[in-house]
Amino acid sequence: MVNKPPTQRFAVRQEWVDRSIPRFLDLPAPQITEWTTAHGDLHAANLTSATPVLLDWEGSGLAPAGYDAAMVLALLAPEFADHVRETFPILATEAGRVAQLVVVTELMQSASRGDHPDLVVPLRTLAAELA
Template sequence: MYSPPTDQDDEHRMRREFARSADRLSVTLDGPEIWGWHGRTLSSHAAHPDHGSCWLRMLSAPQDKAGGKIWEGNREAAVLLDDRVHKPALHGTSHDTRDGYAHLAELHSFVSEPVCSSTPVLRQNLHLPSTWWQSLREDLEKVNKTPTERVAVRQEWVDRSVPRFLDLPAPRITEWATAHGDLHAANLTSVTPVLLDWEGFGLAPVGYDAAMLLAYSLLAPGFAGRVREAFPVLATESGRVAQLVVLTELVQSASRGDHPELIPPLRALAAELA
């Protein structure tokens, strides 16, 4: 769980617009508020007269920056993948612009299963049944085969960023597949699993989701080993490329203050893959 925005005016604006979003989508908020990364999103359990138990999530951004991959990801994933993989269904959306900010609210079906971790970085080993891994593999295979024009990773970014953050030559991506785009323990429930938060959905290097799950699990070696067993693609050249791309993303993120404790194992894995 993250914290509200550091600016109190932003915090009050988010709460005010969240209540307006609930009214537009005809839901009653009946749970604690949950803040997202850097206070960029606000969510809560809600009740709808037709859909019943739901999850209301509102994304906010300055008006001139609203749009693009993250802004549209959940909606586009819903069109292509609702009822095909284990993910929350999207019941409706609401968009409003006010005082220079855009607010996108999404009403999802509520998932009662607990997530595997409260944060993206997994710090302790999880002992999950083989059926959990099989379900995850099957869902990711369906995602991989789903055609989309959305792009989650661009070669141009790889060319610039891998030398800068890993001090390694940029790999060439030759195999692409559709990916969830942000696969880590906080976006996976511990029973089915259900895959949450599809903002980053789009084309990426083959093996990208497995590489992301591995990189965020490096502080839990037992689980990381299970990821490698479950996804043999990681041992291929395509998997090596995907891992270098993900490692670059996470080192870049850590350089901005996100999960700096991951930097040593990320760099150690990059050295192994070089």
């Protein structure tokens, strides 16, 4: 049974995962079994610095548990990875592994359109570690 919080919005859909993970990572798509409400676009440009406030909530909705933490991990410099993993222990769980695969796939899809080509090699490395 899939446990989903009461909302109708989705930041990520299982159908997208089913199509995209095999396409961009050449891995079988995992079944998302743990869902939670997520910001859906968590990165430095959506966080104020003086008083921390999260901006840009139009992509919020249900996502795999650990999704926002996985996005933080994927977008930070590798030297911060251990700190992120300590701060968000969900990343060490199966749900966190699934969330990381979803985030890596989203970023690889974005890179396929020319966005952030510098992320491709680190993302492929992370995907291999998660496989």
